Amino acid sequence: xxxxxxxxxxxxxxxxxxxxxLSESAGIAPFDARLAEIQLAPLMATGxxxxxxNVGKMCNQVCGHCxxxxxxDRKEIMTRETMEQCLAALEKTDAPVVDLTGGAPEMNPDxxxxxxxxxxxxxxxxxxxxxxxxxxxxxxDIPEFLAGRRxxxxxxxxxxxxxxTDAQRGEHVFERSIRALQRLNALGYGQSDSGLTLNLVxxxxxxxxxxxxxxxEADYKRELQRRYGIVFNSLFTITNMPISRFLDFLIERxxxxxxxxxxxxxxxxxxxxxxxxxxTLSIGWEGTLYDCDFNQMLEMPIGNGGPTHIRDFDVxxxxxxxxxxxxxxxxxxxxxxxxxxGSVT
Amino acid sequence: MPGYYDQKDLARxxxxxxxAPELWEKxxxxxxxxxEEGALSEREKALIALAVAHAVQxxxxxxxxxxxxxxxxxxxxxxxxxxxxxxAIKGGAALVHGLQMRNRAEQLSM
Numbered sequence: 001x002x003x004x005x006x007x008x009x010x011x012x013x014x015x016x017x018x019x020x021x022l023s024e025s026a027g028i029a030p031f032d033a034r035l036a037e038i039q040l041a042p043l044m045a046t047g048x049x050x051x052x053x054n055v056g057k058m059c060n061q062v063c064g065h066c067x068x069x070x071x072x073d074r075k076e077i078m079t080r081e082t083m084e085q086c087l088a089a090l091e092k093t094d095a096p097v098v099d100l101t102g103g104a105p106e107m108n109p110d111x112x113x114x115x116x117x118x119x120x121x122x123x124x125x126x127x128x129x130x131x132x133x134x135x136x137x138x139x140x141d142i143p144e145f146l147a148g149r150r151x152x153x154x155x156x157x158x159x160x161x162x163x164x165t166d167a168q169r170g171e172h173v174f175e176r177s178i179r180a181l182q183r184l185n186a187l188g189y190g191q192s193d194s195g196l197t198l199n200l201v202x203x204x205x206x207x208x209x210x211x212x213x214x215x216x217e218a219d220y221k222r223e224l225q226r227r228y229g230i231v232f233n234s235l236f237t238i239t240n241m242p243i244s245r246f247l248d249f250l251i252e253r254x255x256x257x258x259x260x261x262x263x264x265x266x267x268x269x270x271x272x273x274x275x276x277x278x279x280t281l282s283i284g285w286e287g288t289l290y291d292c293d294f295n296q297m298l299e300m301p302i303g304n305g306g307p308t309h310i311r312d313f314d315v316x317x318x319x320x321x322x323x324x325x326x327x328x329x330x331x332x333x334x335x336x337x338x339x340x341x342g343s344v345t
Numbered sequence: 346m347p348g349y350y351d352q353k354d355l356a357r358x359x360x361x362x363x364x365a366p367e368l369w370e371k372x373x374x375x376x377x378x379x380x381e382e383g384a385l386s387e388r389e390k391a392l393i394a395l396a397v398a399h400a401v402q403x404x405x406x407x408x409x410x411x412x413x414x415x416x417x418x419x420x421x422x423x424x425x426x427x428x429x430x431x432x433a434i435k436g437g438a439a440l441v442h443g444l445q446m447r448n449r450a451e452q453l454s455m
Contacts, residue, residue: 161420204415211418215388219418261356 271337
């Protein structure tokens with residue numbers, strides 16, 4: 001795969017088509033009904049701990065499971081003006097974490113500018129990196145830049161074997177990812193007492209749930225150290241969301257219904273209580289506000305009369321807002337739960 | 346009836362309890378307990394189940410324990426080796442009976 005769904009004029013590039021498939025999921029209870037069963041409906045936010053800013057859909061990879069439908073052909077990029085609005089909003093809160101995502105966030109021409117401003121505000125910055133961009137031509141200085149500002153790196157590596165990583169993320173991605181990890185290690189990332197945090201992200205290379213986080217983390221630590229001398233801090237397991245390119249994969253393989261049933265059967269009330277949207281504010285490349293990056297890609301902005309754009313940021317209203325949900329939310333509540341920082345139970 | 350095996354029947358497994366609910370309940374509890382983490386990890390148990398599934402040639406079990414093994418963190422290399430273990434034991438079991446053949450042939454032959 002070398003092009004996004006959008007570039008290929010794929011039917012699922014139209015978000016309404018994805019939402020229709022999800023709403024017609026046969027054989028499973030609607031997600032809102034499951035929340036009602038455990039007295040969690042309507043689902044409400046409990047605060048704003050994390051500003052997750054999606055700075056654009058441009059990416060140097062075209063991964064088979066990408067919920068953003070990102071790729072080199074996507075040109076949607078957050079402008080500096082919108083970044084300034086994000087910073088003005090951030091100033092009005094004590095949210096301790098700013099999580100930068102994309103696409104490949106480093107490809108936004110104002111990425112460094114934004115990082116510097118957030119660091120000046122003394123908030124913890126996370127760069128959600130695909131790794132290969134860190135060794136791509138024109139971006140080789142990014143690792144030093146990140147280390148110099150003590151930016152936390154949370155990097156995708158769906159498996160410690162080349163065959164499975166490349167099957168999901170593209171040819172040669174594993175080899176480049178290993179080079180990037182070795183570069184980060186050389187700068188101190190992931191090394192004990194360096195204060196430079198390097199976390200990895202596992203997500204299943206197919207239509208199945210992630211293993212227990214602690215168990216697969218031990219495998220990663222052992223195998224990456226043994227094979228490549230790589231060290232890192234923590235591994236986060238993330239469940240694949242049945243939207244966008246992964247939804248296309250599920251439908252194409254005839255596994256959509258069984259995957260949704262698996263997510264639904266594995267519904268975990270404790271995970272539902274701890275879903276990340278309750279403490280996260282997601283901001284799209286145009287400044288539109290969402291409850292999470294998945295709702296963002298399904299074009300489900302914050303509703304119920306709250307502000308819908310970062311320029312109208314209102315901390316009191318947003319910290320206690322009602323969260324928009326759909327059947328895709330089963331992805332965050334299955335098994336041990338799933339979030340941008342891994343399992344939640 | 347299109348055939349003897351239907352993939353969708355795996356999800357209907359519990360229907361077998363309809364006319365013998367107490368036995369199903371006992372089986373379910375035992376089954377669940379067997380696969381809990383113990384002296385063996387859940388991952389090891391899933392790999393054993395995958396190998397046995399091949400040995401007993403149960404398509405439902407192969408589907409189920411392929412998925413479970415992946416979800417417990419096994420990879421395709423490990424799962425393939427598990428199938429070879431089953432194959433070696435099944436093949437070895439056939440071959441070792443060759444001694445019985447030889448013993449009997451020896452008894453019968455001049």
